[in-house]
Every structure is written in structure tokens, then in C-alpha cells.
Amino acid sequence: MTLELYHAEPVANSMKTLLCLKEKDLKFRSHYVDLLRFEQHRPEFVKLNPNGQVPVLVHNGAVITESTVINEYLYDAFPEVALRPQNFAERAQMRVWSKFVDEYFCPALSMWGWHLMVRKVAQSLSKNELEKVLERIPLKEQRDKWATIAGESFSEAQLEDSKRKLKVSIDRMEKILAKSKWLAGSQYSLADVNSYPMVAGVPRMFPEIMNPKTAPLACAWLDTMNARPAVRAALSMPNRVPEVLRTFGG
């Protein structure tokens, strides 16, 4: 059996998969992809994932992309540690929540990550260097995002709307945790694993949105998560991003 993961530092979508691997105590060969050097756009990496994005799992030759899908794959292929509820309705809740994280919560947080961090990287490049970077990005949507942050960045209205979405996300979480211990019911599941990197970023970036007064249950959930050995193990993975560029996670 060979299990390999191409990933960046233990934040955002890379962290989702690193955490899942650690929870399942699976040995894997780690390939660090340096996003600050744009290694994810290099031809040899794009051959692996035509979208030019991390993480990517390779298992006995099969290439699996998309962190949420990778984590479901890890459950299918290594069912020993149950991170998927046995109750089918709770499993559906796990998927509805993970979908919400992918489509709503994560993009809102990501916009701020790009605005505060990736923007510094983009602005450190000469016009010529930036053009070379843009040229190699496979997805138009990603190219557009780079062009946006290298220029005027997102509009005030867009940033405010993303902040509003972060509040909606934490409020939803709070409501779920008022009814159940974990995000998909009574059992720790991929809903919790998939949320951790995003939730961890909120109190650091917006303490007014998530603090023990505004979101006591979400804060308690985060404390419990932070104490898990798998979370500590995943966070101890290499992080070559300079401190000054870190805005959330890690």
C-alpha cells in the first residue's frame, strides 16, 4: 500500500485532509507543495491535478482531488476509524454541513485570506513576474482572483458581505451545537474535521464575530478540537509560510 499526499502548510483545505489522515492514524508520504513559490501551477503538478490545486491524494496510483472528496475516499478505503456516522440521517447532515462549508463558509473566509495575505505575495511581484504566474494558472477563476488582488483587491462591499457570511456561518454552527455535541449529531465526524481549519481562523481574524459571549458553543467546540491529538499532530506538519503572512490556521 502506498499513500501519498501533496499538500501545503496545515491550514485551509490542506489541513482538512491532513487532519483526516492523522485521525485515522494512516502513514503517508508527504509532498510539501510551496504555494508561495507557485509550485501548484508547475507543469508536473498540473499533470497530477489539472486544476492546479492542493491537496491531492495518490493511493496505489489512483489520483484523488478535492479535500472533501478525499476525506470521503479515506473513509471508503480505510473504514477502521469511523468518521462517518452510522446513522444515515446523521451522515446526510454531515454532508449538508460539509457542502455548506465548501460553498459558503470557506469562500467567505478565503476572500479575507486572499485580501490580507495572498495580496502581499501578489504585490511583491514585478509586473513581469506576475504575468508569468498568471500564464501558468489553469483555472480562469483562479487567474481572475490573482489579477484582482494584485490590483485594487476585492471591493469594500464584497469584503463586508464575506464578513457577514462568516457571522451567518458561526451562528448556524451555534444553533447546531445547541442540539448536538458534534456538527453532525452525537458522533465526531467529517463534518467536524472539514470545519476545523475554517472555524479556527474566525476568532483570529474577527474576534468580534466569534468569542465566548457571541458564540459560546462554537468556542467550546474549538477548544475541544484544539486538544485532540490528531489536531496537534496535523498542526505540527511543516509550515514554511513566514509569520508575517499568516492570517489564519497553522
Added chain:
Amino acid sequence: MTLELYHAEPVANSMKTLLCLKEKDLKFRSHYVDLLRFEQHRPEFVKLNPNGQVPVLVHNGAVITESTVINEYLYDAFPEVALRPQNFAERAQMRVWSKFVDEYFCPALSMWGWHLMVRKVAQSLSKNELEKVLERIPLKEQRDKWATIAGESFSEAQLEDSKRKLKVSIDRMEKILAKSKWLAGSQYSLADVNSYPMVAGVPRMFPEIMNPKTAPLACAWLDTMNARPAVRAALSMPNRVPEVLRTFGG
């Protein structure tokens, strides 16, 4: 066992779930939700799904939302007809593709559906009626979309970008079908079920994007799908949308 589905006419996301139920030959109680009468925003429906959206599955009291998740639930709860590949890598491919349909292909098609069809509905309302409709929509994003189409609609640039995304989607499909019979490999799966309502809409709305010359494999796939008894059975479900308002599917 009681299985109930709240759904609109057999198009878009309602069709995804109707088709899955028909493929599995499951008996269910059908609750038609009339979107033209905004029944999805009525308090009794919002109690069922706080997002105010169809379809919703109710199984022995458990409420399942989100068409993609409902279809995975149906597989979990009724595994007899295998719509999920047994090969885990193909199952991951099924999920990557379904995610792409949800996050990229469907929103692009949906924008045109709103622009061409829902816009007519919005414009048939008085200012007063529209305000009443907006008031009851639970999701801000949906409220904004109604306000947009009741006014100037989407911009030319937004509509053109969505059209571009439809071409990207059909091109991707063509590439997959050059390598395998179905969208997630050698076996008919949820990847095909989840794509059908979207793909069926493209040649009707944009024959220049999808025709036997530009996309021969996608066209052949659609013919094969159209001939499936389950597709015919799902399409024969009630459709109360007046012909003049139909733009895709059904």
C-alpha cells in the same frame, strides 16, 4: 417505511432526486411544491427546510435536504440498486464530478434559467406583491437574486461568463466520455443521474455549444439517458409550469 418527496416539476434539482428514486424503483409519496406560487417560502415549508428550497426528502421522520446529499442518502438507505461505483477511486470521481455540477455547471445554467424564465414571473408581479414575496425568502442570496431579476437582471458580462462556463462544462464532459462510458467510469452512477437535468438543458438553450459536431460524446450520452425507462418515468411526473415559461428540462 414511509418515503416522501417535496419537489417541483421534473427539472433541475427536483429532477435529480426524482430520477434517483425512479432508478431505484422506490415508491414514495409525492408532494408537489408550486414554485410559481412561492409555496417553497410558505411558513409550513420553511419549517421543513429553513432554506426554503426543494427538493426535500422525508424518510421515517428524518428530513434530508440538498439534492446531491439526498441521492447519496438514498444509496446509503437503499443500496439494492448500485448507483455508486464499487471501486473507491471511481466513487471519488463521481463525487468530484457531482461537486463540479453543483458549484460550477448548475449555477451557470441556473443564471440563464432565472434570466429567461424566473424573470418573467418576477416582472408579472406588482411592486407590492414582489415585496411580499421577498419578505418571506429565508436566504439573503435568494432574496438578492429575486431583486436582481425583478430589476435590471444580471449584467451582459455575467450572462456571457455563465455561457462560457456552460461550454467549459460540456468540454469537460466530452473529455471524460472519451475515456469512459459513463461520467464516473465504467458504471452508470450518481454522476450521471446528477448531471442529467443540467446537460439536457444545454442543447435547448445553446445548440451552438452542444450539438453532434461540437460535442458528439455528450450528445450520445444524452440520447442514451433519454432512452432510460427511469428518465421517462421521472419526466412524466407533474409539470404545471406553463409552456411559455419553460426554458430547460421537462
